[in-house]
Amino acid sequence: MNVIETTQLVKTYTTGSTEVHALKGIDLAVEKGEFIAIMGTSGSGKSTLMNLLGCLDTPTSGSYLIDGVRVDGMDRNALAALRNEKIGFVFQGFNLLPRTSALENVELPMLYDRSGRKRDTQALATAALQRVGLGERLDHQPSELSGGQQQRVAIARALVTEPAIILADEPTGNLDTQTSVEVMALFQELNEQGITIVLVTHEPDIAVYAKRIVEVRDGRIRRDEPVKSRRSAAYDLEHFEEREVA
């Protein structure tokens, strides 16, 4: 089953009299359990694509389904509910609430849940933080955590609602090389547990940890192929430490 299915997705921005064709017809299908990397330079349209896949924006034309739900034509409230239910975001700038504990940050998506089901938000948030290896830092505020740890909190926040997709927008953009590999190791681990991950990046070094690369250029998909020599982040990490020691 496809968690993402887009048909001739077009997005055109109009600024004054000039029209910018950000996406010129994207056909993309992502199966459950995949780990894809969307690559492209700035201005390629990858950010627009990611905003559409994240249900933050609506397309000019074309249609798409997220986890079997038709998204185009939805209003703001329906989009918000869909984001809450189906999508977990991980951003480049971490985007945690400042002066708010890790636990409360991870609890946040569950506060906006409208399905009415009763959940122990605190227990679920604690479990999610343990899953990303931050079980000991529940009460730490973002300012008391390193960049890598902050990104882990963000991943825990994305995980906690058990979404159909985790959408990671340049998640390693603000991190040093080792921390980047650590975060990728976490993503690979989560993917092996069956979670679908869509990674947006412009770094080829990072994209090789995904299973499939989709390259966007000038608003169209130019390349869509499996990663030939996929790397294991966990292995690289060990290798990394050996190199450090040497």
Add this chain to the structure above:
Amino acid sequence: MKSKTLVKLATQSILKNKMRAALTMLGIIIGVAAVVVMVAVGYGARTRIRAQINNLGTNMIVITPGAAQAAGVSQGAQAFPNLSLKDVDKIRAEAQTVSAVSPVIVSRTAVIGPSGNWRTQINGVDTDFQTIRDWQTSSGDFFTADDVRSIHKVVLLGNTVAQNLFPGQDPVGSEIQIRNSVYKVVGVLAAKGQTASGSDSDDVVLMPYTTASDTLSGRAFIPQILASTANEQDIPAAQEEIRTLLRESHKVSDGNDDFTVKNQADLASAAESSTQVMTLLLAAIASISLLVGGIGIMNIMLVSVTERTREIGIRMAIGARGSDVLTQFLVESIVMGILGGVVGLLFGYTGAKVLGHFTGWETVISPIIMLIAVGFSGAVGVFFGYYPARKAAALNPIQALRYE
């Protein structure tokens, strides 16, 4: 989101910016405190005036001459010397509902006692005056009907007069001199304190009206007639009866009355309405600061929305709807308003008590006023918080997320 979560969220957000929140709330605090103090003083003044008016005597009716309109011009009460003893007798004899009636002949003159003199008001009255004004004697007795009939030179001293002419002694049985006549003191009136208009009701000497008319005024007309009924319900009927009787004897038709009949409630409402206007005025001025406080909340909420654009973006990305964001900011400004209202109420309460203590003004703070004060400041929060909250809710999540 649950309302408990919302309030917790708002409180946390306010606590993250303690200084700013405190300064913002200061406007509301000062506004509410000012309104509470003003209303407390105003209510105190009204309560006091009401007590003073009741002090005049219960169920009292006051009849004064004139005050009718002649060719559209209201005539002063003294313009018509047309109340006479005949009117008093007629009311006494024919008005069913009137239980006591007394003329009041007023004169101002000096009273000479053994140890000095005292300028005061001399009221010539009938024995019923005691009933009408519900005025007991602290020593001696009221003069009798026989004293009135026989024009005896007897007087009752008001408490103030007694203390000035006979300091430290009981004047009953002594003699005082008014103009060229000597009068015997038969009693001293119990102290009544200030009147509603602020004059001393104990600065008075009472004597039989026959004596006053004979020795002091030399005039036949009466400036005032007082009457009273046995119980309160009879007052309107008594007033109507008096009017009918006086129209009959003055040969005037309805609408051209050359006299005025007022009851205590009229007097009270006149006095009260003036203090009420004053209270309203003061409260209106005080509420301007509440308005300014509200604008302060709006200002800070607008700044806060801009500052927290990214936070709003994050919340929206993970599933907050516009209405969730709206409610969050609205609750924040309401909490600030109510918190400011409660603190303002405490300050206002203390302020009113301190003011009352140092000035001797009575201050009254009713629970209703407390509720209104807090409720109103919450409403200020809603009113001035709505615009910034709506601005926050209308943000585009993509732009909000990119906001630096």
